[in-house]
Amino acid sequence: MGDELFQAMAQSVIDGEVEEAQRLAREALEQGIDPLEAINKGFVVGVNYVGDQYAAGEMFLPDLVLAGEAMKAAVGVLEPELARRGTEREMLGTVVIGTIEGDIHDIGKTLVATMLSTAGFKVYDLGVDVPVPTFVEKAREVGADIVGVSALLTTTMVKQRDVVEALDDAGLRPRVKVIVGGAPVTQGWADEIGADGYSEDAIGAVALAKRLVGAE
Amino acid sequence: MVRRIKSISDPRISLNILSPEDVQRIHTATLDIIESVGVRFPSHKALDIWEAHGATVDRDTMVVKAPGHLIEEALKKAPPVYTLAARDPEQDLPLDGNHVYVGTDGCGVQVIDLETGELRRSRLQDVAEIARVADYVEEIAFHWTPVSAQDCPPHTRSLHEIRVIWENSTKHVQTESIYSEEEARAAVEMAAVIAGGKEELRKRPVLSIMQCTTPPLGQDGGSLEAALVAAEAGLPVGFMTMTSCASTAPATLAGNLVVGNAEVISALALIQLAHPGAPVFYAAAQTAMDLRTGGYTGGGPEDFLFGGATNVLADFYNVPLSMGSFATGAKEPNWQAGVDNSLSTLMACISMSDMLLGVGLLHGSRIWSYEQMLMDCEIFDIVYHMMKGIVVNDETLALDVIRAVGPGGNFLAQKHTKKHMRELWVPQFMDRRPYSEWEKKRDGPRDWAREKARKILATHEPEPLDPKVSAELKRIIASLEK
């Protein structure tokens, strides 16, 4: 019975049960269920539920992150079959994100990356202390729509401008949009360096990214 | 004209927060983690030191696994007592376990302008002006670089900052904004100019350095190398963990303490291995992640408990503690700021944390407010008075006076009253006026604090720094700017 399986899939995401989500994904494959359908009618339903509950203040950030992990794990199981059928899951866009060179603050950047990925973006997280050229190379390599640069220090924030300029020089802008954030960063700073967007938090970053790729 | 420094000593109230068995369990668990999981030290210099002392070093992951006895023996070399020296020796701060000193908070990025009230980016002039006000205020014992001089070049910014603090104050300077070897070398050189030579500096460290660890279970390479340079020169060096329940540490408080403790004691052990006997301190500002936003909270019951508990750990290792308090997440000086900063400070003081950091910043250490600065000082003053406790003796029982007044009557005209009334607390900023007066003026603590800050800035002239010394400091900085 597909419906029950779909429900169980949604529930595994809501509970943040990574192994259970993978098991259900394998079961779907064994039953010959279309993997895209498993994602859209099963796992995504769970993600959306958690998102709504989070927005309502009933669920918390760890719920959201674990739901994202379960979803990612399930999609990982389904991916080979998706590829075989030529029915790649449609993503909202591709994002390259990292914390700029000289800066090791990790939490906010990772949160933004997780939320973007849960919202349906393909995300490449370059980690912390990322040199300016690495942003450019990765953006070119994966055909990024958006480059996200996090900086939490006033001394490293100035290099956000370098990323904007380097993407200009590489001829990747204006196609590739640059978004910035972090403790000392403000909308005023984003405007000053010619970035395409700023957000003060991860929820805002998702809305911003969606707007920039025309998904909202 | 020496300005007195107000510090808590001879406390008469105490706290029972971690039992000796609790501390032993946290310590054992910490050593287990350092030995079996390891701590990341992303600096080849640091890894070389660990390797030379027999720790297991993975050069790829830069993770160090050190046996418990290595850590314990290294920590035993740390001096339990030493002094933070000031430009003015009368303002020296002995870290002897019997004093609690307050500093300004550090590295803010925006300032609420004292004249216009507008929120704007911080600059060098702010560092100088805040230092001048802090020089005047007796609750403030030492400086942290309060905000960042964003109008100075990034690679010498931290040096301009300490220069203008010295130019505006005779009190001890501690910085958290030096995290590269090059800057640390220049800072040591500058401090030696202030102290009157390298050897004098070793005896009278007018500068101390605070670094952050990188939770979970990591250090920052630049910070480590800067700390090694400072320790070699005899400057006191501290490592601060900011482990956060549910994001960079377990959700449980004890687990948080273990992760943070592993970071701090492994870093302090490294310094002792490299420079045995160098003055070091434990530093901490643990917290719990805000469950809704993932944000840094800077307040709440977990922070307050950490504030009370951490000095028990630092005492166990017999090193001074610098504890984060006054760390409110409030956006302006308001109820939240009052609650956060009072409770965090009370808890950290009751356990006699040696240094408290620090007054003046809002929004999770991001926005400088002079009003908050002075109101935070008043919070400390309240705690200062509470820590004197209730003294019970013949004089304080005052039986003769009670007999003299008898039932009814009052104590206003008693000599005993006049003798002791100044022991009672008198606020600067609490509003205790009649309602009608408030109704007429509609002003309050924030307005009075702002007025006081303006007045200090307009009138206080700190003991000037010898222009030759100042020029020498500028020369050292300029040599890095070529």
Ligand code: B12
């Ligand atoms: C936790 C913390 C640390 C931890 C980080 C742990 C880790 N694993 O990441 C540790 C202890 C390691 C640390 C180290 C240091 N820190 Co620190 N740190 C903080 C603190 C308290 C909270 C940061 C945080 O995690 N917040 C929670 C997350 C969820 O929020 P967030 O990072 O702001 O991210 C959100 C938004 O900004 C936004 N966002 C973030 N990135 C991006 C990117 C994009 C593209 C977008 C759209 C949005 C976006 O969305 C995020 C999610 O909502 C801040 C103060 C503060 N209140 O911000 C200081 C702070 C940033 N640190 C500061 C400093 C000075 C340091 C050190 C230099 C101290 C030292 N001497 O060692 C070192 C840095 C060394 C280095 N080379 O980087 C200063 C910087 C100020 C300045 N003037 O530059 C601050 C402001 C505190 C202060 N006043 O001292 N720090």
